[in-house]
Amino acid sequence: MSLSGLRKVMGLAVGIVLLAGVAPLFAQTGGLTGTCKGEKGEPLVGYGILIERQQVRGNYPTKTNKKGEYIYIGLPIGDYKVTLKDPNGRDLFFLSTHVGIGDPTELNFDLAKERARTQEEQKKQLETNPELRRQKEELDKDLKQNAGLRQSFDQGVALMDEKKYAEAAQMFEQALPLAKGKDVPTVQARVADAYSKAAKTETSAEARTKAREKAVEYFQKAIEANPADAGWHDGLGNVYAEMRKVAEAAAEFKKAAELNPTQASRYYFNYGAVMYNTGNMDEAAGAFKKATEIDANYADAFYWQGLALMGKASMTADGKVTAPPGTVETLEAYLKLDPNGKNAESARAMIQTVQGQIQTEYKAVKKKKG
Secondary structure, three states, X not given: OOHHHHHHOOOOOOOOOOOOOOOOHHHOEEEEEEEEEOOOXXXXXXXXXXXXXXXXXXXXXXXXOOOOEEEEEEEEOEEEEEEEEOOOOOEEEEEEEEEOOOOOEEOOEEHHHHHHHHHHHHHHHHHHOHHHHHHHHHHHHHHHOOHHHHHHHHHHHHHHHOOOHHHHHHHHHHHHHHOOOOHHHHHHHHHXXXXXXXXXXXXXXXXXXXXXXXXXXXXHHHHHHOOOOHHHHHHHHHHHHHOOOHHHHHHHHHHHHHHOHHHHHHHHHHHHHHHHHOOOHHHHHHHHHHHHHXXXXXXXXXXXXXXXXXXXXXXXXXXXXXXXXXXXXXXXXXXXXXXXXXXXXXXXXXXXXXXXXXXXXXXXXXXXXX
């Protein structure tokens, strides 16, 4: 998965929170509410909202009303992945949030803002990845000299921006016969990326499988022509991970990190995110830890490592939670780097959860450090 894909694939995992001297918090509830707007600010009527509780699994579907609003009351306290779906049931994008006690938490969806965020993310990738920037510049130069290729390619890009990934894949495939030389693997990689994203929006398992098989096919063709492109290995690794081909995914991510050490932390982060979303918490925690070892200022990697560790937490019959060693320290490292970040509230809630069970031990550690 790309970084965007990666930011777009983000979910949280707390789910069980205890407070000292009171009953388990999962006996108390909160809620979610918000508005959903389209590209022109119009209300999205009849769109699906899938609310998924993390760690202790629970699904709570609802829909938007005539004003594009939704509300769901009575959610257990914890962290949630909330996905906006079109009227046909296809995923558009998701957001993550923490639900606390009392009044519903507000979580709004805006397709125009999401598109702008995605475009800004792509711009940052070009700024920080010289190889990706060079490829784009070369392709833009060739597109100016080939009107047919430019038309098909630009239409494919526009469809990607509209999140019509299956249609974008078909448009990029139409562009392939018009591409020549070094442009061929570049277009093949775009076809692969479109199929990879299309797989996430398909509603049937068969369609998802076919889209991922197509993505693998085109990534492999692009890599065969240019095996030194780290981004394509990263993309292939994400598809393998989504197919639960862990060994193949690990090999591709590691190859990407080897080829482009300056982006290695991001490749390990992508690997960890996909492993997390497929429920492989051991692999996820290890990958995020590797990302933080490479880049000690990678705040999100610390946060997601904490999530993965919480995903391995256990609960006794009387509702007590035991998290793996290092969970609190990892989340505190995130808060030190990004104390007011979008995940700060969730990180603090997880720390409180763990400290509710190992508070004495944690304080002892702090004294030693002092």
